[in-house]
Amino acid sequence: YYQNCGIVDRVEEVHSKGAYGSLGYNCEWLLKEALKNVLRTHTTANSARFLYNIGPKFQPVKVFSIDKVYRNETLDATHLAEFNQVEGIVADYGISLGHLIGVINDFFCRMGLPRVRFKPAYNPYTEPSMEIFCYHTGLGKWIEVGNSGMFRPEMLRSLGLPPGVTVLGWGLSLERPAMIKFGF
Incomplete structure:
Protein backbone atom coordinates (compact mmCIF):
# COMPACT_ATOMS: atom_id res chain seq x y z
CA TYR A 1 0.00 0.00 0.00
CA VAL A 38 11.00 -8.06 12.61
CA LEU A 39 9.64 -7.95 16.13
CA ARG A 40 9.10 -4.29 16.90
CA THR A 41 11.54 -2.71 19.35
CA HIS A 42 9.48 0.44 19.81
CA THR A 43 6.09 1.80 18.75
CA THR A 44 7.23 4.81 16.71
CA ALA A 45 6.05 3.05 13.55
CA ASN A 46 2.46 3.23 14.85
CA SER A 47 2.79 6.96 15.48
CA ALA A 48 4.34 7.50 12.05
CA ARG A 49 1.49 5.62 10.36
CA PHE A 50 -1.09 7.68 12.27
CA LEU A 51 0.65 10.97 11.43
CA TYR A 52 0.86 9.97 7.76
CA ASN A 53 -2.88 9.29 7.70
CA ILE A 54 -3.80 12.69 9.17
CA GLY A 55 -1.17 14.68 7.23
CA PRO A 56 -3.30 15.97 4.33
CA LYS A 57 -6.15 17.08 6.61
CA PHE A 58 -4.18 17.98 9.73
CA GLN A 59 -6.00 18.90 12.92
CA PRO A 60 -4.30 19.16 16.35
CA VAL A 61 -4.39 15.75 18.00
CA LYS A 62 -3.34 13.75 21.06
CA VAL A 63 -2.78 10.00 20.60
CA PHE A 64 -1.99 7.36 23.20
CA SER A 65 -1.26 3.65 22.78
CA ILE A 66 -0.04 0.66 24.73
CA ASP A 67 1.67 -2.05 22.69
CA LYS A 68 4.02 -4.97 23.22
CA VAL A 69 7.66 -4.50 22.20
CA TYR A 70 10.66 -6.81 22.16
CA ARG A 71 14.35 -6.26 22.87
CA ASN A 72 17.48 -8.39 22.75
CA GLU A 73 18.27 -7.75 26.43
CA THR A 74 20.12 -9.57 29.17
CA LEU A 75 17.48 -10.03 31.84
CA ASP A 76 18.16 -8.28 35.15
CA ALA A 77 16.34 -6.20 37.77
CA THR A 78 15.47 -3.47 35.25
CA HIS A 79 15.52 -5.16 31.82
CA LEU A 80 13.04 -7.50 30.14
CA ALA A 81 13.13 -9.03 26.67
CA GLU A 82 9.40 -8.34 26.24
CA PHE A 83 7.48 -5.44 27.75
CA ASN A 84 4.61 -3.05 27.19
CA GLN A 85 5.39 0.38 25.80
CA VAL A 86 3.16 3.34 26.53
CA GLU A 87 3.49 5.74 23.62
CA GLY A 88 2.00 9.17 23.29
CA ILE A 89 2.14 11.94 20.75
CA VAL A 90 0.76 15.46 20.74
CA ALA A 91 0.66 17.23 17.37
CA ASP A 92 -0.15 20.94 17.20
CA TYR A 93 1.16 24.35 16.27
CA GLY A 94 3.25 26.30 18.81
CA ILE A 95 4.12 23.53 21.27
CA SER A 96 7.62 23.11 22.69
CA LEU A 97 10.01 20.96 24.67
CA GLY A 98 8.67 22.65 27.80
CA HIS A 99 5.22 21.26 27.02
CA LEU A 100 6.70 17.77 26.63
CA ILE A 101 8.50 17.97 29.99
CA GLY A 102 5.25 19.16 31.60
CA VAL A 103 3.22 16.29 30.11
CA ILE A 104 5.72 13.67 31.27
CA ASN A 105 6.07 15.16 34.77
CA ASP A 106 2.28 15.27 35.10
CA PHE A 107 1.95 11.67 33.87
CA PHE A 108 4.39 10.30 36.45
CA CYS A 109 3.08 12.48 39.29
CA ARG A 110 -0.42 11.11 38.64
CA MET A 111 1.06 7.61 38.86
CA GLY A 112 2.54 8.47 42.27
CA LEU A 113 6.11 8.89 40.99
CA PRO A 114 7.02 12.54 41.58
CA ARG A 115 10.82 12.14 41.33
CA VAL A 116 11.49 12.50 37.60
CA ARG A 117 14.70 13.53 35.81
CA PHE A 118 15.54 14.13 32.18
CA LYS A 119 18.85 13.59 30.40
CA PRO A 120 19.75 14.62 26.83
CA ALA A 121 19.81 11.64 24.48
CA TYR A 122 19.95 10.68 20.82
CA ASN A 123 16.93 9.20 19.05
CA PRO A 124 16.83 8.91 15.26
CA TYR A 125 13.31 10.37 14.96
CA THR A 126 13.41 13.18 17.53
CA GLU A 127 15.55 16.26 18.21
CA PRO A 128 15.91 17.37 20.92
CA SER A 129 15.59 14.00 22.65
CA MET A 130 15.56 13.08 26.33
CA GLU A 131 15.80 9.92 28.40
CA ILE A 132 13.40 9.89 31.34
CA PHE A 133 14.40 8.57 34.76
CA CYS A 134 12.44 7.94 37.96
CA TYR A 135 13.97 7.28 41.36
CA HIS A 136 13.63 3.70 42.65
CA THR A 137 13.81 3.80 46.45
CA GLY A 138 14.24 0.02 46.77
CA LEU A 139 17.24 -0.06 44.44
CA GLY A 140 18.51 3.30 45.71
CA LYS A 141 19.08 4.68 42.24
CA TRP A 142 17.54 6.42 39.25
CA ILE A 143 16.35 4.06 36.53
CA GLU A 144 15.38 4.83 32.97
CA VAL A 145 11.64 4.59 32.36
CA GLY A 146 11.43 5.94 28.84
CA ASN A 147 12.52 8.17 26.01
CA SER A 148 11.03 11.29 24.52
CA GLY A 149 11.56 14.15 22.15
CA MET A 150 10.22 16.41 19.45
CA PHE A 151 9.77 14.68 16.08
CA ARG A 152 12.29 15.88 13.53
CA PRO A 153 10.98 18.16 10.73
CA GLU A 154 12.32 15.84 8.03
CA MET A 155 10.18 13.03 9.44
CA LEU A 156 7.07 15.21 9.70
CA ARG A 157 7.38 16.67 6.19
CA SER A 158 8.02 13.19 4.74
CA LEU A 159 4.75 12.10 6.33
CA GLY A 160 2.90 15.02 4.71
CA LEU A 161 2.33 17.19 7.78
CA PRO A 162 2.20 20.92 7.09
CA PRO A 163 5.10 23.27 7.96
CA GLY A 164 4.85 24.70 11.46
CA VAL A 165 3.35 21.57 13.02
CA THR A 166 5.30 20.26 16.00
CA VAL A 167 4.90 16.73 17.34
CA LEU A 168 5.91 15.78 20.87
CA GLY A 169 6.49 12.07 21.41
CA TRP A 170 7.35 9.70 24.20
CA GLY A 171 7.70 5.97 24.72
CA LEU A 172 7.59 4.69 28.27
CA SER A 173 7.91 1.25 29.75
CA LEU A 174 4.76 0.21 31.60
CA GLU A 175 6.61 -2.32 33.76
CA ARG A 176 9.37 -0.09 35.16
CA PRO A 177 7.09 2.57 36.69
CA ALA A 178 4.95 -0.25 38.15
CA MET A 179 8.12 -1.82 39.56
CA ILE A 180 9.06 1.50 41.21
CA LYS A 181 5.54 2.20 42.46
CA PHE A 182 5.11 -1.22 44.06
CA GLY A 183 8.70 -1.65 45.28
CA PHE A 184 9.88 -4.52 43.07
Whole structure:
Protein backbone atom coordinates (compact mmCIF):
# COMPACT_ATOMS: atom_id res chain seq x y z
CA TYR A 1 0.00 0.00 0.00
CA TYR A 2 2.58 2.59 1.06
CA GLN A 3 4.75 1.82 -1.98
CA ASN A 4 2.06 3.26 -4.27
CA CYS A 5 1.45 6.59 -2.54
CA GLY A 6 4.84 8.33 -2.57
CA ILE A 7 5.79 7.99 1.09
CA VAL A 8 8.44 5.35 0.39
CA ASP A 9 10.10 7.66 -2.15
CA ARG A 10 10.03 10.59 0.31
CA VAL A 11 11.47 8.50 3.15
CA GLU A 12 14.20 7.12 0.87
CA GLU A 13 15.09 10.65 -0.30
CA VAL A 14 15.35 12.03 3.25
CA HIS A 15 17.26 9.00 4.52
CA SER A 16 19.74 8.90 1.63
CA LYS A 17 20.28 12.56 0.75
CA GLY A 18 18.56 14.63 3.42
CA ALA A 19 15.78 17.18 3.08
CA TYR A 20 13.78 19.67 5.14
CA GLY A 21 16.95 20.80 6.93
CA SER A 22 18.44 17.32 7.46
CA LEU A 23 21.67 16.08 5.91
CA GLY A 24 20.30 12.53 5.89
CA TYR A 25 22.35 9.45 6.73
CA ASN A 26 24.28 9.58 3.43
CA CYS A 27 23.98 5.86 2.88
CA GLU A 28 21.95 3.59 0.67
CA TRP A 29 18.33 2.95 1.68
CA LEU A 30 17.01 -0.45 0.56
CA LEU A 31 13.33 -1.27 0.15
CA LYS A 32 14.02 -5.00 0.68
CA GLU A 33 15.56 -4.13 4.07
CA ALA A 34 12.60 -1.93 5.02
CA LEU A 35 10.13 -4.71 4.10
CA LYS A 36 11.71 -7.32 6.41
CA ASN A 37 9.48 -8.63 9.18
CA VAL A 38 11.00 -8.06 12.61
CA LEU A 39 9.64 -7.95 16.13
CA ARG A 40 9.10 -4.29 16.90
CA THR A 41 11.54 -2.71 19.35
CA HIS A 42 9.48 0.44 19.81
CA THR A 43 6.09 1.80 18.75
CA THR A 44 7.23 4.81 16.71
CA ALA A 45 6.05 3.05 13.55
CA ASN A 46 2.46 3.23 14.85
CA SER A 47 2.79 6.96 15.48
CA ALA A 48 4.34 7.50 12.05
CA ARG A 49 1.49 5.62 10.36
CA PHE A 50 -1.09 7.68 12.27
CA LEU A 51 0.65 10.97 11.43
CA TYR A 52 0.86 9.97 7.76
CA ASN A 53 -2.88 9.29 7.70
CA ILE A 54 -3.80 12.69 9.17
CA GLY A 55 -1.17 14.68 7.23
CA PRO A 56 -3.30 15.97 4.33
CA LYS A 57 -6.15 17.08 6.61
CA PHE A 58 -4.18 17.98 9.73
CA GLN A 59 -6.00 18.90 12.92
CA PRO A 60 -4.30 19.16 16.35
CA VAL A 61 -4.39 15.75 18.00
CA LYS A 62 -3.34 13.75 21.06
CA VAL A 63 -2.78 10.00 20.60
CA PHE A 64 -1.99 7.36 23.20
CA SER A 65 -1.26 3.65 22.78
CA ILE A 66 -0.04 0.66 24.73
CA ASP A 67 1.67 -2.05 22.69
CA LYS A 68 4.02 -4.97 23.22
CA VAL A 69 7.66 -4.50 22.20
CA TYR A 70 10.66 -6.81 22.16
CA ARG A 71 14.35 -6.26 22.87
CA ASN A 72 17.48 -8.39 22.75
CA GLU A 73 18.27 -7.75 26.43
CA THR A 74 20.12 -9.57 29.17
CA LEU A 75 17.48 -10.03 31.84
CA ASP A 76 18.16 -8.28 35.15
CA ALA A 77 16.34 -6.20 37.77
CA THR A 78 15.47 -3.47 35.25
CA HIS A 79 15.52 -5.16 31.82
CA LEU A 80 13.04 -7.50 30.14
CA ALA A 81 13.13 -9.03 26.67
CA GLU A 82 9.40 -8.34 26.24
CA PHE A 83 7.48 -5.44 27.75
CA ASN A 84 4.61 -3.05 27.19
CA GLN A 85 5.39 0.38 25.80
CA VAL A 86 3.16 3.34 26.53
CA GLU A 87 3.49 5.74 23.62
CA GLY A 88 2.00 9.17 23.29
CA ILE A 89 2.14 11.94 20.75
CA VAL A 90 0.76 15.46 20.74
CA ALA A 91 0.66 17.23 17.37
CA ASP A 92 -0.15 20.94 17.20
CA TYR A 93 1.16 24.35 16.27
CA GLY A 94 3.25 26.30 18.81
CA ILE A 95 4.12 23.53 21.27
CA SER A 96 7.62 23.11 22.69
CA LEU A 97 10.01 20.96 24.67
CA GLY A 98 8.67 22.65 27.80
CA HIS A 99 5.22 21.26 27.02
CA LEU A 100 6.70 17.77 26.63
CA ILE A 101 8.50 17.97 29.99
CA GLY A 102 5.25 19.16 31.60
CA VAL A 103 3.22 16.29 30.11
CA ILE A 104 5.72 13.67 31.27
CA ASN A 105 6.07 15.16 34.77
CA ASP A 106 2.28 15.27 35.10
CA PHE A 107 1.95 11.67 33.87
CA PHE A 108 4.39 10.30 36.45
CA CYS A 109 3.08 12.48 39.29
CA ARG A 110 -0.42 11.11 38.64
CA MET A 111 1.06 7.61 38.86
CA GLY A 112 2.54 8.47 42.27
CA LEU A 113 6.11 8.89 40.99
CA PRO A 114 7.02 12.54 41.58
CA ARG A 115 10.82 12.14 41.33
CA VAL A 116 11.49 12.50 37.60
CA ARG A 117 14.70 13.53 35.81
CA PHE A 118 15.54 14.13 32.18
CA LYS A 119 18.85 13.59 30.40
CA PRO A 120 19.75 14.62 26.83
CA ALA A 121 19.81 11.64 24.48
CA TYR A 122 19.95 10.68 20.82
CA ASN A 123 16.93 9.20 19.05
CA PRO A 124 16.83 8.91 15.26
CA TYR A 125 13.31 10.37 14.96
CA THR A 126 13.41 13.18 17.53
CA GLU A 127 15.55 16.26 18.21
CA PRO A 128 15.91 17.37 20.92
CA SER A 129 15.59 14.00 22.65
CA MET A 130 15.56 13.08 26.33
CA GLU A 131 15.80 9.92 28.40
CA ILE A 132 13.40 9.89 31.34
CA PHE A 133 14.40 8.57 34.76
CA CYS A 134 12.44 7.94 37.96
CA TYR A 135 13.97 7.28 41.36
CA HIS A 136 13.63 3.70 42.65
CA THR A 137 13.81 3.80 46.45
CA GLY A 138 14.24 0.02 46.77
CA LEU A 139 17.24 -0.06 44.44
CA GLY A 140 18.51 3.30 45.71
CA LYS A 141 19.08 4.68 42.24
CA TRP A 142 17.54 6.42 39.25
CA ILE A 143 16.35 4.06 36.53
CA GLU A 144 15.38 4.83 32.97
CA VAL A 145 11.64 4.59 32.36
CA GLY A 146 11.43 5.94 28.84
CA ASN A 147 12.52 8.17 26.01
CA SER A 148 11.03 11.29 24.52
CA GLY A 149 11.56 14.15 22.15
CA MET A 150 10.22 16.41 19.45
CA PHE A 151 9.77 14.68 16.08
CA ARG A 152 12.29 15.88 13.53
CA PRO A 153 10.98 18.16 10.73
CA GLU A 154 12.32 15.84 8.03
CA MET A 155 10.18 13.03 9.44
CA LEU A 156 7.07 15.21 9.70
CA ARG A 157 7.38 16.67 6.19
CA SER A 158 8.02 13.19 4.74
CA LEU A 159 4.75 12.10 6.33
CA GLY A 160 2.90 15.02 4.71
CA LEU A 161 2.33 17.19 7.78
CA PRO A 162 2.20 20.92 7.09
CA PRO A 163 5.10 23.27 7.96
CA GLY A 164 4.85 24.70 11.46
CA VAL A 165 3.35 21.57 13.02
CA THR A 166 5.30 20.26 16.00
CA VAL A 167 4.90 16.73 17.34
CA LEU A 168 5.91 15.78 20.87
CA GLY A 169 6.49 12.07 21.41
CA TRP A 170 7.35 9.70 24.20
CA GLY A 171 7.70 5.97 24.72
CA LEU A 172 7.59 4.69 28.27
CA SER A 173 7.91 1.25 29.75
CA LEU A 174 4.76 0.21 31.60
CA GLU A 175 6.61 -2.32 33.76
CA ARG A 176 9.37 -0.09 35.16
CA PRO A 177 7.09 2.57 36.69
CA ALA A 178 4.95 -0.25 38.15
CA MET A 179 8.12 -1.82 39.56
CA ILE A 180 9.06 1.50 41.21
CA LYS A 181 5.54 2.20 42.46
CA PHE A 182 5.11 -1.22 44.06
CA GLY A 183 8.70 -1.65 45.28
CA PHE A 184 9.88 -4.52 43.07
